Amino acid sequence: MAEVDKDKLYQFLLRMGDNTLILGHRVSEWCGHSPVLEEDIALANTALDLIGQTQMWLGYAGEVQGEGKSADDLAFLRDAWDFRNVLLVELPNGDFGRTMMRQFLYDAWSSIMLGHLQKSTDERIAAIAAKASKEAAYHVERSSGTVVGLGDGTEESHNRMQAALDYLWPYVGEMFASDEIDLAMAAAGIAPDPANLRDEYDALVGRVLDEATLAIPAGNYVHKGGRDGRMHTEHLGHLLCEMQWLQRAYPGCEW
Amino acid sequence: MKNEWPLWEVFIRGQHGLAHRHVGSLHAPDAETAILNARDVYTRRNEGVSIWVVEAKHIAASSPSEKGPLFEPSESKIYRHPTFFDIPEEVGHM
Amino acid sequence: MYAQMVKTASNRVKTREEMSPEEQHFQDKIDNDVKIEPKDWMPEDYRRTLIRQIGQHAHSEVVGQLPEGNWITRAPTLERKAILLAKVQDEAGHGLYLYSAAETLGVSRDELIELLHEGKMKYSSIFNYPTLNWADIGAVGWLVDGAAIINQVALQRTSYGPYSRAMIRICKEESFHARQGYSAIMKMAFGTPEQKKMAQDAVNRLWFPALMMFGPSDKDSVHSEQSMAWKIKVKTNDELRQQFVDQTVPQIDYLGLERPDPTIKWNEERGHYDFAMPDWDEFFNVIKGNGPCNADRMENRRKAWEDGAWVREGLLEHARKKAARKVAAE
Numbered sequence: 001m002a003e004v005d006k007d008k009l010y011q012f013l014l015r016m017g018d019n020t021l022i023l024g025h026r027v028s029e030w031c032g033h034s035p036v037l038e039e040d041i042a043l044a045n046t047a048l049d050l051i052g053q054t055q056m057w058l059g060y061a062g063e064v065q066g067e068g069k070s071a072d073d074l075a076f077l078r079d080a081w082d083f084r085n086v087l088l089v090e091l092p093n094g095d096f097g098r099t100m101m102r103q104f105l106y107d108a109w110s111s112i113m114l115g116h117l118q119k120s121t122d123e124r125i126a127a128i129a130a131k132a133s134k135e136a137a138y139h140v141e142r143s144s145g146t147v148v149g150l151g152d153g154t155e156e157s158h159n160r161m162q163a164a165l166d167y168l169w170p171y172v173g174e175m176f177a178s179d180e181i182d183l184a185m186a187a188a189g190i191a192p193d194p195a196n197l198r199d200e201y202d203a204l205v206g207r208v209l210d211e212a213t214l215a216i217p218a219g220n221y222v223h224k225g226g227r228d229g230r231m232h233t234e235h236l237g238h239l240l241c242e243m244q245w246l247q248r249a250y251p252g253c254e255w
Numbered sequence: 256m257k258n259e260w261p262l263w264e265v266f267i268r269g270q271h272g273l274a275h276r277h278v279g280s281l282h283a284p285d286a287e288t289a290i291l292n293a294r295d296v297y298t299r300r301n302e303g304v305s306i307w308v309v310e311a312k313h314i315a316a317s318s319p320s321e322k323g324p325l326f327e328p329s330e331s332k333i334y335r336h337p338t339f340f341d342i343p344e345e346v347g348h349m
Numbered sequence: 350m351y352a353q354m355v356k357t358a359s360n361r362v363k364t365r366e367e368m369s370p371e372e373q374h375f376q377d378k379i380d381n382d383v384k385i386e387p388k389d390w391m392p393e394d395y396r397r398t399l400i401r402q403i404g405q406h407a408h409s410e411v412v413g414q415l416p417e418g419n420w421i422t423r424a425p426t427l428e429r430k431a432i433l434l435a436k437v438q439d440e441a442g443h444g445l446y447l448y449s450a451a452e453t454l455g456v457s458r459d460e461l462i463e464l465l466h467e468g469k470m471k472y473s474s475i476f477n478y479p480t481l482n483w484a485d486i487g488a489v490g491w492l493v494d495g496a497a498i499i500n501q502v503a504l505q506r507t508s509y510g511p512y513s514r515a516m517i518r519i520c521k522e523e524s525f526h527a528r529q530g531y532s533a534i535m536k537m538a539f540g541t542p543e544q545k546k547m548a549q550d551a552v553n554r555l556w557f558p559a560l561m562m563f564g565p566s567d568k569d570s571v572h573s574e575q576s577m578a579w580k581i582k583v584k585t586n587d588e589l590r591q592q593f594v595d596q597t598v599p600q601i602d603y604l605g606l607e608r609p610d611p612t613i614k615w616n617e618e619r620g621h622y623d624f625a626m627p628d629w630d631e632f633f634n635v636i637k638g639n640g641p642c643n644a645d646r647m648e649n650r651r652k653a654w655e656d657g658a659w660v661r662e663g664l665l666e667h668a669r670k671k672a673a674r675k676v677a678a679e
Contacts (some may be wrong), residue, residue, distance in 0.1 A: 021427075028421050028430070031437050032414035035657020036260070037445045038281055042295040045440035051431045055479065072426045096660050105520075143289055149284070149667040157663025160475065246425040246483055253541055255425040255483075255533075258662050259459040279518070280449045282458065283363075285668035297443055299435075328592055337496060 001177060004188040008181045009122075010064045011084060012191060014074070015181075015227055017057030018085035019075055022236070023106060024050030025243055026093055026144045046103070049135040057084055076247035080236050086227040088171040094164065100146045101164035107140035108223045110173045112197050113252070121189035125219050144208045151212025158213065165209070166217045173222030176201070261310050265297055268305035286310075297303040299339050351409040351473045351497055352402040353564040353636070354495065357575040358394040379580050386511035386647045387453040395579055400454050400663070401470070402581060403512055404461045407447035408472035409438045412646050417489055425483060432529050433486060439526065450511040466651050474632060477640030478558045484537045484547035490530015491600070492552070494561040500563070508580035533599065538604035549606050556609035556629035559618045563590040565629055567568050594622050624655050 015058040027047040034040035058071035089106060093099045112134050152192035178195045185191040209216060225231035246255070260282040264274035264346040275332065278297050283289035360621065365373060371390050378385065385391055417437050424430035442565070448543055464470040468521040476495055479489045480486065493558045505516045537548035567573040576582035622651060 024375055025422060028434055031421055031434060032418035033653040035653070035660040036282065037411070037441050038283065038292040038296060040441045041445070042292065044434055045295050048431055051427055054411055055427050096657065111275065129470055144292065149664040151668040152670065153663030154659070156659045160659065189546055222375055240461065242422050249579055253544055255429055258458055258665055260661065260665060277573060280452070281445060284664040285671065288664070299442065316388065345609055
C-alpha cells in the first residue's frame with residue numbers, strides 16, 4: 001500500500017461509515033410501519049446489513065484515527081458538523097416510494113463502489129468490501145425491483161415514484177463529486193475516484209428507471225455539503241438528537 | 256379479498272444434497288418477488304441454499320377421503336423398509 | 350396470553366353420545382394426539398375458534414412490534430440497535446407465520462387485518478402498555494417474551510397441524526428474545542444508579558401487565574374446557590401464570606432488584622411462590638380499549654395499512670401487466 005495521509009484515510013472511512021449509519025437509521029424507522037409484513041421484514045434486513053457495515057467502517061476509522069475511539073464513540077458522540085455522509089441518506093423517509101427510490105439510488109452507487117473497493121490496496125478495506133458487496137448486490141436487486149414495480153404499476157404509484165425521483169435526483173451528484181481526499185485515495189490505490197464511477201452508475205440507473213417508465217428530471221443542479229461536512233440538511237440534527245440521546249444524557253454507561 | 260397479493264408456498268433446500276422442504280407460506284405480487292420475500296422471511300438464520308416458490312392455488316393435494324386408498328396399500332409393503340430384513344451382524348453395516 | 354379469553358360457541362362440552370360419527374372420529378384423533386390438518390373434517394366451531402385464537406395471536410405479534418419499535422431509533426449502541434431490530438423483525442415474521450396458519454382455515458390475511466382495524470378482533474392486552482425507558486426493552490424481552498414462551502411451548506402440542514408447526518418455528522426463535530432481554534436488563538441492573546433506577550421502574554410497571562397476559566382464572570370457564578378438549582389450549586391460565594412466577598422471581602432476585610409485588614413469598618407446602626393477582630378491573634378496561642396506548646396502537650396500524658394501499662396495489666398491477674405482456678409475447 002502506498003503511503004497515505006492518515007487523516008485523509010480517516011475521512012474516507014467516515015464517509016463510508018456515516019453513509020451506512022445514517023441510511024441504516026432511516027430504514028430502521030420503518031420497522032412496524034411498512035405497507036405489508038413481507039416488506040417490513042425485508043427493510044429490517046437491509047437496515048441490519050447497513051448497521052453491520054457501519055460497525056466495520058467506523059471500527060476501522062477509529063483505529064486509523066488512533067485516539068482509542070470505538071465505532072460507537074464515533075456514531076454516538078460526534079456532532080453534526082463531523083458527519084461525512086452524503087445528504088441523500090439523511091433526507092427523511094417520506095412515503096414508501098421515496099424511501100425505496102432513495103434506497104435504489106444509494107444501492108446502485110454502493111454496489112458499484114464496493115465492487116471496486118474489493119480490489120483496494122488496503123487489505124482491511126478490501127475485506128470489508130468483500131463482505132458488504134454481497135449484501136449490496138442483494139439490496140440493489142430488491143430495491144430496483146420495487147422501483148420498477150411501482151414505477152410501472154398504477155397511475156398513482158407511477159406518479160408517486162416520479163415525484164420521489166424529482167425530489168431526490170439533485171442529491172445524486174454528490175456521490176460522484178471528487179475532492180482532494182478522493183484523489184489521494186485513488187493515487188494510493190485505496191479507492192476509486194468517484195467521478196470515474198458515474199458512467200457505470202448512469203448505465204445501471206438508466207436501465208432500471210427506463211423499465212420503471214420514469215424520467216430523470218431535467219436540470220443538473222447538485223446539492224452538496226455532506227461529504228465534506230460543510231453544510232448538512234436540517235434533518236441530520238433531529239436524527240442525531242434521537243439516535244444519540246441516551247449516550248449523551250447518561251455519559252460513560254455500559255449498555 | 257380485492258387486490259390481496261396471491262399466497263405462495265415456500266420450499267427450501269436446507270443444505271446441499273437435501274431435498275427442498277416445505278417451510279411455510281407468504282404473500283407476493285409475483286414469483287420473482289415471492290422468491291425475494293422467501294429469502295428475507297425464511298432464511299434469516301442461514302436456513303437455506305435454494306428456494307422454490309409455487310402459488311398456493313396451483314398445488315394439487317390428495318383429499319382426506321382418498322387417504323385410505325392412496326396411502327394404505329403402501330403400509331402393507333413393509334419389505335420396502337430396510338428394517339424389514341434381518342441381516343446377520345457379522346456382515347457389518349449395510 | 351397472546352390470545353386471551355378466546356370464546357367457543359358451546360355452553361358445555363359435548364358428551365361422546367351427543368357427537369356425530371365424524372365428530373367422534375375427529376375427537377378420537379385429538380385424544381390420540383393425531384394432528385388435524387387443513388383438509389380434514391373439523392367441527393365448524395373448532396374452525397372458528399381457531400381462526401379467532403390464531404388471528405389474535407398473529408395480531409399480537411404485529412401490534413407487539415410497536416412498543417419495542419419505539420426504541421429502535423434510540424438504542425444506545427450499534428449492537429443494541431441491531432439486536433433490537435432483529436428482534437422486532439422476528440415479531441413481524443411470527444405474525445406472518447401465524448397469519449399463514451390461519452389462512453389454511455379459509456380466511457385471508459387481509460380479511461383478518463381488516464377485522465382488527467375495525468375493532469372486531471383483539472390483540473394481547475400487554476401491548477397497550479407503553480415503553481418509557483431503555484430498560485423497558487430488556488424487561489419486555491425478559492418478562493413479556495418470557496411469559497409468551499411459557500404459553501407457546503405448551504402450544505407446540507396443539508391439535509391443529511399448521512398452528513403447531515408455526516409454534517415450533519416461533520419457539521426456536523423466541524428463546525433468543527428472552528435471553529437478549531435479560532442480558533440487556535442485567536447491564537442496567539448492574540450499571541450506574543440511574544440505570545438501576547430505570548431497570549427497577551421497568552420491572553415495577555411491567556410485572557402486573559405481564560401477569561395479565563395469561564388472562565383471568567379460567568378454572569371454571571366452559572370455553573377453556575372446550576378448548577382443552579380440542580387441545581387448542583393445553584394448560585389453564587393459572588397453571589401457566591404460576592409457572593411464570595416461579596421461574597421469574599429468582600431472576601428478579603439475581604438482578605438485585607426489589608420484587609415488584611411485596612407479597613411474593615415462597616410457599617413450602619405448595620412448592621410454589623404465592624403472589625398477588627393483577628387488578629382485573631384494569632385488565633378488562635384495557636381489553637375494552639381503555640389502556641394507556643390502545644388508541645395510539647390502532648391508529649399506527651391503520652395508518653401503516655392505509656398509507657401502504659397504493660404500494661400493494663401498484664406492485665400487484667405491475668405483476669398483472671408483466672404477466673399480460675408475457676402472454677402477448679408467446
